[in-house]
Amino acid sequence: MNAFDFSILSFLNRFEGQYPSFDKALLSLCAASAFLKAGLIVALYWWAWFRHGEDVNKNRAAREIIISAMAACVASLIITRLIVLALPFRIRPLCDPANGLHFPQDASVNWQNWSSFPSDHAMMYFTLTTCLFFICRRLGWIALLDSVFLVCLPRIYLGLHYPTDVLAGAAMGTGIGFVANQKTVKSFIAERPLQWMQKYPGPFYAACFLLMYQVTTMFSDVVYVALAVIRHCKSLFH
Numbered sequence: 001m002n003a004f005d006f007s008i009l010s011f012l013n014r015f016e017g018q019y020p021s022f023d024k025a026l027l028s029l030c031a032a033s034a035f036l037k038a039g040l041i042v043a044l045y046w047w048a049w050f051r052h053g054e055d056v057n058k059n060r061a062a063r064e065i066i067i068s069a070m071a072a073c074v075a076s077l078i079i080t081r082l083i084v085l086a087l088p089f090r091i092r093p094l095c096d097p098a099n100g101l102h103f104p105q106d107a108s109v110n111w112q113n114w115s116s117f118p119s120d121h122a123m124m125y126f127t128l129t130t131c132l133f134f135i136c137r138r139l140g141w142i143a144l145l146d147s148v149f150l151v152c153l154p155r156i157y158l159g160l161h162y163p164t165d166v167l168a169g170a171a172m173g174t175g176i177g178f179v180a181n182q183k184t185v186k187s188f189i190a191e192r193p194l195q196w197m198q199k200y201p202g203p204f205y206a207a208c209f210l211l212m213y214q215v216t217t218m219f220s221d222v223v224y225v226a227l228a229v230i231r232h233c234k235s236l237f238h
Contacts, residue, residue, distance in 0.1 A: 001093075001096075001099055001162065002164070004163065004164065005093075005162040005163050005164055006099070008156070008163045009093055009099070009101055009156070009159070009162070009163070010101065012156065012157050013101045013102065013103070015157075016102055016103060016104060016157075017102070017104075023104040024104070026104065026154045026157060026158055027104055027158065029150065029154055030154050030155060030158060030160065034216040034217055035216075036150055037125075037146065037150050037151050037216075038125075038215055038216040038217075038218070039216055040142070040143075040146050040150075041125070041128050041129070041132070041143050041146055041147075042212050042215060042216055044132060044139045044142060044143055045066055045069070045128075045132070045212070046212075047139065048062050048065075048066060048132065048135045048136060048139060049062065049063060049066055051135075051136070056198075060194070062135045062136075063190065063194060064186045064187060064189075064190040064194070065131055065134050065135050065180075065181060065186055066131070066135070067186075067189055067190040067193050067194070068131070068180040068181065068185060068186035068189045068190055069127070069128060069131035069132075069177070069180060070211055070212075070215070071180065071189050072127050072131065072176050072177060072179070072180035073124055073127055073128055073215055074219070075176060075180075076120075076123045076124045076127045076172070076173055076176050077120060077123075077124055077218065077219060079123070079172070079176070080118060080120040080123050080124075080169070081120075083117075083118060084115045084117075084118075087115075087117060089115045090115050090116040090117040090162075090165075091112075091115075091116065092111045092114065092116040092159065092160055092161065093116070093159035093160075093161070093162055094111060094158065094159030094160065095111050095112050101159065103157075103158055103159030104158055111160065116160075116161055116162060116165050117162070117164070117165045117168065118165050118168040118169040118172065119152070119155065119161045119165045119166045119168070119169035119170075120169065120218070121151050121152070121155060121169070121218070122147075122151070122152050122155075122161075122165070122166045122167075122168075122169030122170045122173060123169040123170070123172050123173040123176070124173060124218060125143075125146075125147040125151050125152070125173065126147060126169070126170040126171075126172075126173030126174050126177065127173040127174075127176045127177045127180070128143065128147075128177075128215075129143040129144050129146075129147050129173075129177070130173065130174045130176075130177025130178060130181075131177045131180060131181060133177075134177075134181045147170075152166045152170065
């Protein structure tokens with residue numbers, strides 16, 4: 001562990017166990033509270049989608065950004081997985097007894113086999129936050145506070161990530177958000193979906209609901225199904 005990570009984790013670790021209710025609240029927040037994390041940001045996106053009521057022309061610029069943001073969100077998670085596969089495994093702070101730190105534990109999750117770098121949460125949430133800033137600064141600041149205080153800092157406090165994991169994820173997420181908001185990129189990504197919305201609003205919004213739901217769960221259902229299919233395919237050849 002480098003000196004930067006150790007200094008921050010050591011400071012936060014002073015408070016571990018002093019306020020058991022606080023520790024339990026953070027464990028619950030990180031484990032299952034999608035409503036308080038992505039739920040808020042998804043609500044902000046829907047607010048931005050209908051920011052000018054039903055006026056299609058006034059809403060078009062924001063809707064292009066929102067569609068591009070959803071594509072960037074998926075891309076950020078894929079990029080995270082590729083980085084994890086490409087880089088050496090990095091044990092999470094709470095799984096490393098050598099650091100001498102003690103963290104609140106959630107026995108229902110085994111973090112031993114999950115590499116710490118980079119933080120996929122930080123990457124995805126900062127991608128979404130950056131895109132919101134391009135629509136409305138006020139909404140962007142709300143999303144930023146959510147991403148920092150309800151997503152990133154709790155994961156550092158609980159030893160799920162080193163500070164550098166989160167900073168790297170946040171930096172890459174911000175970069176992905178900027179790329180997604182380049183005029184040619186967002187126009188290209190949003191063109192077909194917006195045409196689909198005009199012709200078939202029912203199926204379009206049904207698909208949006210499913211997509212936004214997956215964003216709140218960080219596509220955990222999709223990953224679960226994909227892994228099940230992979231295991232089944234492997235079993236056919238053994």
